[in-house]
Amino acid sequence: MSKHARIAWAGAVHHAIEQDGRLELQTPAFKGRLLSFDEVVWLPPLVDTPPHRPRTVLALAINYADHAKELAFKPPEEPLAFAKGAGSLIGHDGFTVRPAGVQNMHYECELVVVIGREARHVKQQDAYDFVRGYTVANDYAIRDYLENWYRPNLRVKNRDTGTPIGPWLVDAADIADPMKLALRTTVNGQLTQQGTTADMVFDVPMLIEYFSSFMTLYPGDLILTGTPDGVVDCPVGSVVVTEVEGIGALRNTIVGN
The missing domain is CATH 2.30.30.370 (FAH)
Known part of the structure; x- marks a missing residue:
């Protein structure tokens, strides 16, 4: 591998x-x-030079059925997606700032798809041909700043230091089936979240078909595919490890500002 x-x-x-x-x-x-x-x-384990520097970082909300249930919502009928700036990304063993006074800031363990070549109007059966590889993200959310569950605003997700990613980029050819991977999160060594990519509402091929139907995906672009249930608030000092089977374990520490 x-x-x-x-x-x-x-x-x-x-x-x-x-x-x-x-x-x-x-x-x-x-x-x-x-x-x-x-x-x-x-x-972040991403090439930082054209043409492979990420132009677009796409993230999914409520893309696991159990997470939708956890939030008392029915699973969406169409992907609920939002864009993030690449400036929010930091690497493994990095530090994420929790703003003073925040009451609910939680992790989100996510499989990340890294696009390998220009993709436009891709069909699901061909989608994996456009994947360069996979990595892990911890897409922190600050619920205090949420306008509503369906439209996360910039302060919730698009924060400096708010999206640790890594430590590895694993070649697509080394992952036999990205839709059968276990996910788990520990906080200070205690298991707090576990799930499987098999429970995604919209799987990787469908997401690539969906996004490429109305926008061009470029080499290095990222798709953060959502998180299962089991998210908990993490205070300053928490050491959070988000892990995806076969991809890696991403460690991160929360600090105050």
Whole structure:
């Protein structure tokens, strides 16, 4: 399995791959050098140069039937989606700010689809041909700022440091079926959320068909596919780990401002 990372080390940004529990640098000047995970600063595992820099970050609301039930809503008949800025993304082992006075800020463990090539009017049966790979996101939400459940405003989701992503980008070819992956979240080591991508209301092929029917998806664009039930408020100091089977475990710490 190929697990790709983007990290900062020795004053520069590097592409690395996982090799026997360590990071193997792929940068020509350091190719083959091995580093431990705690020697580096983890960045979102996305290429930051055209044409693979994400132009669009799309996120799904209420895309798991059990989460809809948790919120006392019926599952939507059409994807409930919103856009996020790439500036909200941070890497593995990063710090997310919880604003002072907030009463309900919770994690959302999500499978992320990374688009591999330009997609327009894609049919579901062809959708996986347009996927470069998968990663993990923790799409924090601040419920205090929510205008209503169906229209999250910018302050709820599109916040600096509000969307940890990573640690790995796993090649699509290494994931046999992205619709049969377990998801789990722990807060300070305690299991608080678990589910499976099989419970998505709208699966990955349908989402690609839906979005590409009215907008062009470009290499590097992201689709955050929603979260199952089990979200809980997380105070300052919480260490949150969101994990998707076969993709990786994304660790994040909540800090005050």
